[in-house]
Amino acid sequence: MTDGRTTVTRLTSSAPAAIAVIEIQGPKAIELVQHYWSPIQGKPELQVNRIRYGMFRSERNDRVAIGESIVVVQRGPEVCELHCHGGQAAALTILRTLVSAGAQERQRSEWIAHHASTQIAAEATEDLLRASTVRTASILMDQVRGALDEALDQIEKHAKEGRLAEARRIADGIWRWSDVGLHLIHPWRVVLCGPPNVGKSSLLNRLLGYSRAVVHAEAGTTRDLLAESTSIEGWPVTLIDSAGVRESEHEVESLGIERARRAIDTADRLLLLIDPDAGWTDEHQAIWQSHSSKCLLVRTKSDRDDSSSPPSNIPSIAYLVSAVSGAGIEQLMKAISLSLVPDHPLPRTAVPFRSWHVENLSRLLAGNE
Ligand SMILES: Nc1nc2c(ncn2[C@@H]2O[C@H](COP(=O)(O)OP(=O)(O)OP(=O)(O)O)[C@@H](O)[C@H]2O)c(=O)[nH]1
Ligand SMILES: [Mg+2]
Structure with a gap:
């Protein structure tokens, strides 16, 4: 499988985590592990699928300063997994030690491509490592397990056997998840x-x-774009x-406003905020005219509302929120989530998640018209 090479691969993501898993495989794999690792208890011999705990020491000549506690599992005659602390230092030390002892480092993508049953399963496995929520990870996991591959096989089978309408129906059903699929990572x-x-x-x-x-109470406080990652309903x-x-005469503020306009043009969704006192302005109207289809209107500062000064020209569809009291925030989050993903895929649904999947489906649907 490795052409006589002994290779070492970090299987887990390089982002810090609780545990990192390194796999070593090839003719020298077991010998190298036994050279650097010793058990806390029992004999040093490894057995397939037996979990052992011990110390990995980078040096064997008794000049060892630090050893790393690791769990070792031999997975086959020439394959061993090393589970160590998930920070960068431990995994890198082990990798470097094994490489300097003659193992060849193999990239995770190569490892995944080799082990996955199809290209799509390999891509889903890679993306799974970058998924930031359980919701997106479970959709990708379904694709690792073959949901998209199976659906594409069905399309091909129907098309080959002349059932074009059926092929098209399945392709349509997959294509509708394109937007959510392309945003999983x-x-x-x-x-x-x-x-x-x-x-x-x-x-x-x-x-x-x-x-x-x-x-700040002063108008014009924010000058630059400020982007932060989060998740909304997964x-x-x-x-x-x-x-x-x-309109601003101030040079720095004008540069910020220019950036704001570009961000507005390229956004997937806009939260267009309306102050209850100032109401709907020409600026709102200009943004609404060009981007109404991706706008959610939000009337802010609801904690300040009182019956003596009801807001007059604010559209009634606006969500009412208060950043101070938190009122309306949950409803706004739900509205954002629903606007991004009005209908979410059920478990085991085939979801295209790379642009080439979507392009192929689009071509197929166009050719089938
Ligand atoms: N009572 C109340 N005041 C709020 C609320 N949200 C913001 N404010 C006040 O409104 C003022 C402006 O708030 P910011 O959040 O800085 O407004 P902004 O739209 O980012 O302003 P710029 O960056 O200048 O464009 C501040 O004095 C805030 O304390 C709210 O929900 N309730
Ligand atoms: Mg601001």
């Missing part, structure tokens, strides 16, 4: 926008759950705070 970009002082930075902080952006989202949009 690439977050949706949701921009908080509106005139200065409407409460964009305050709402960003409230949605994130911590104080990330500077909030969907990965980058929330972006922006400078309040207005």
